[in-house]
Amino acid sequence: MAKENRKHSVNAGHYATVADFKRIFTEDVNSLYLLSLVLTGDPVKAEQCFVEGIGESTKGNHVFKEWARSWARRTIIQSAIRLINPRQLSVTGIRSVDVARMLDKVPIVLHAEVCAILELAPFDRFVFVLSMLEHYSDNDCSILLGCTRKEIAPTRTRAMQRLVTLLRLEDNGRTNADPETAIELLIAQHFAKPFWSQGLSR
Numbered sequence: 001m002a003k004e005n006r007k008h009s010v011n012a013g014h015y016a017t018v019a020d021f022k023r024i025f026t027e028d029v030n031s032l033y034l035l036s037l038v039l040t041g042d043p044v045k046a047e048q049c050f051v052e053g054i055g056e057s058t059k060g061n062h063v064f065k066e067w068a069r070s071w072a073r074r075t076i077i078q079s080a081i082r083l084i085n086p087r088q089l090s091v092t093g094i095r096s097v098d099v100a101r102m103l104d105k106v107p108i109v110l111h112a113e114v115c116a117i118l119e120l121a122p123f124d125r126f127v128f129v130l131s132m133l134e135h136y137s138d139n140d141c142s143i144l145l146g147c148t149r150k151e152i153a154p155t156r157t158r159a160m161q162r163l164v165t166l167l168r169l170e171d172n173g174r175t176n177a178d179p180e181t182a183i184e185l186l187i188a189q190h191f192a193k194p195f196w197s198q199g200l201s202r
Contacts, residue, residue: 014064014065015062015063015064015065016063016064016065016067016068016071018058020065020068021054021057021058021068021072022054022058024057024068024069024072025050025053025054025057025072028069028072029050031191032050032053032072032073032076033046033047033050033105034106034110034114034187034191035073035076035077035129035134036049036050036053036076036079036080037102037105037106037114038114038117038118038125038129038133038187039076039077039080039081039084039125039126039129040080040083040084041084041102041118041122041125042102043102043105045080045083045084048079048083049076049079049080049083050076052075052076052079053072053075053076053079056075056078056079057071057072057075073134077130077134077144078144080126081126081144081145084122084126086122086123086126086145087123087145087146087147103115109186110186110187112167113167113185113186113187114187115166116163116166116167117129117163117187119162119166120159120162120163123145123155124155124158124159124162125159126145127141127145127152127155127156127159128156128159128160128163130144130145131152131156132156132160132188133187133188133191134191138152138153163185167185
């Protein structure tokens with residue numbers, strides 16, 4: 001019995017605790033909020049996603065410690081999908097929010113990229129963020145978004161082509177036959193990194 005209890009204790013120690021997740025949401029607050037923002041396109045819903053992500057992550061799920069950060073980001077993605085339901089929205093981007101107020105929470109260096117991403121149709125935006133910034137496979141994207149796998153690749157290509165146009169990459173001589181290699185967004189290089197110090201609210 002003692003040996004079995006020790007084995008259970010060792011196994012339990014491999015899982016992320018509530019304290020681990022709280023630490024992750026504190027350390028990665030800016031990158032997690034940025035994920036919420038580019039998915040929802042709305043600062044209020046972005047904060048709601050962030051809060052729901054904390055709640056979902058601290059429910060006591062059996063998540064290995066090394067997967068905890070990925071799990072935290074996934075909870076935010078799932079929350080954003082529930083809030084926005086991107087497949088049911090119109091093909092136009094979100095225009096109802098105060099863009100200036102929204103960008104106030106984003107570093108100036110990322111304004112152009114964030115604005116361009118928010119110009120994408122909701123479903124295209126989600127596919128771009130999940131596949132290009134979060135590096136989900138086409139299969140995982142389709143499962144999360146509730147669509148067929150064959151929809152993901154053409155949607156991603158359409159999003160990339162649109163971003164090339166919005167960011168005027170053609171004018172910079174950075175276009176390529178393959179839009180996925182033509183666009184090298186600053187946001188893609190830093191997306192999951194806690195690289196600026198501004199908090200959620202002022």
